[in-house]
Amino acid sequence: MNNNDLDHLLVESSPHIKDEDSVKKIMWTVNLALVPAVVFAIFHFGFRTIGIVSVSILGAVLTEYIFLYFREQENSLLDGSAVLTGLLLALTLPPGFPLWGVFLGSFVAIALGKQVFGGLGHNPFNPALVGRAFLLAAYPVLMTTWEIEGMTSATPLNLMKMEGIATDYWQLFMGNIGGSLGETSSAALLLGAAILIYKGYLNWRIPCGMIGTVLLTTAVFGSDPLFHLFSGSLILGAFFMATDMVTSPVTKKGRWIFGTGAGLIVVIIRLWGGYPEGVMYGILLMNTTVPLLDRYTRPRVLGEER
């Protein structure tokens, strides 16, 4: 045995083996799981989609870079989280939204939604939704114009709320409808979500609680549950935004309550509120309750008195 071989024995605290999943791997897989939805959007809304998605991602990554540069953490740039924020924001925008606005939105999402709080892991709100909330407040008309290449198509929720017209389920499911880039094809979104749940990267309790609540309460109040499930951004929000790890509870019970609460807010806004859609507010409002939920849903430790 050569003694030099032993010069670099690493001495650190146990455990000495680690799981393969890293932050990077998880974030990039979530990005990949959204690809079907993006492909569908390109197919449905045309090449404008590529412009919006690219500008949104670019804006997010650039903003992230500036902050990381000053914090001397440039090497976390490619952890995939900024790309994910950009991608998610893009999916919540109308297909005709101007590119400068997209850039502004993704800047706000990263700067005000994430980095001012200290970066990944420290933000209380879902950054993509912060970006969207900003755009909706600043440019309400642009954000609710579902017009592309001269064709107006109101969203099914709008049609329902304003004119009482229902849309066919199959069209809703396959996405042959008006709406934001990512809210139209439930099929494409569910495919991505299924992969993530299988890999254990997505917590199923939150979407179950949220969607279950929407189905149940809309049925109770005499509205059509399936219509509510497949229209608007419920599926995108429940599976990809409410489940954002950083901004949702860490306990199982907490996740149920979080999902249920978000679902209730969605129904209240959709049925009785001024806006046709409430998914964004449902999630953002529930984001504020996360510290409390974590505190009061601590699981009973093994051996602790019941």
Added chain:
Amino acid sequence: MSSSFKQGIHPRYKEELTWQKPLQKAQIPEKVIIPLQQHIGAPCSPLVQKGDKVQKGQKIGDTEGFVSAPVHASISGQVKEIKEIRLPTGERGQAAVIESENCRAKESLEQLKIPFDPESAAPEEIRSIIREAGITGMGGAMFPTHVKLNIPENKDIEYFILNGAECEPYLTVDERVMMEWTEEIIQGMKYIMSALKVKKGIVAIEDNKQEAIKIFRDIAADEEQIEVKVFKTKYPQGGERMLIKAALDREVPEGGLPLDVGVVVNNVLTAASVCRALKEGMPLIERPVCVTGEALEEPGNYIARIGTPIKDLIEQAGGFKSKPGKVIVGGPMMGVAQPDLEAPLIKGSSGILALPRDLVEVSAPLSCIRCARCVDACPMHLMPTKLMNFVKEDMIEKAEAMKLESCIECGCCSYVCPSRIPLVHYFRLGKAELQARKRDKDE
């Protein structure tokens, strides 16, 4: 259906490296280093001095303290010195260095004196021999066995569980011992059960050890008091609290012991040593150890003398095949990384693991992304991410309120953390800090 506890993890087990390798006697070393403290409790004082001749099996360290276990010479030879060394646990302590004078000569064993028939011995007689043999828990914790079997008046013991749920990845000695020393284990189990005066014995085995399950089922078929129970292969299935929960659906209370719920748990190797002591008068001077890891030429299961330097055992396993990145005594989940190969094998060392450099990942921890994987993995149902924040920010009372002290340091949380945060390390620091504060308060 195999039962189990809730949560926990499924690491890659890597048992294929050694599980089919029969136990094999390691070469008798020319020099052994016998630490005077190889147990939880009071350290022994040396009974020999520099220059003394000692015989294999001779007691060389003992103490009056009740929670303690004597130590014995594991080879015949001369005491070269008594000095402070670094133990494989990372602590420091006194040890006797014994050099064999004529290593090829046949050594004779100084046996324990057993003045009664073990088959009909009283509990305190059995316990006294277990103590004299220096037997401690051999799964890692090294709690003196005679103390564990000494049940306070006010406690009733209903079950004895023989722990054959070796759950650390890589390690296979328990499995080999169950296949090869079945008779001794069952006999030792019976001695322990009569010392405890219990009628119900459970042999707990994980479902990845099919051969051992078969052998034990065959034997237990004729034994009325012994039942074989099979558990899911999951880490940490062999943890006492997890095992008791899975086997009997009982929860050891916070800060309590298994005997608070009427159970005593011992490792299979401990049972085999009890049998050896009572039947053959053999003190605990050797133990099976799994010498394994991808960095070794010939991983295997060896029976080695206590006190054998780690480097001898590595040589025994053919030496390094590639540059080692880490050498660990114990398993990969709870073992202790060694700065060099000088420390000796002690009673609780179930494995020596050499990992090659490419399997040793060095990466700086990132921020917690609140993914909750640690919360979902913790077999004690703690919230590691919260505990970590409290310990880090020096809010130790809050960590205590969230049951920091219930942490069994199993490492599941650190294993799954995608941000590579050394959670368990924080919990060790936090627990030490809490204890220090409690001591200050008492004074």
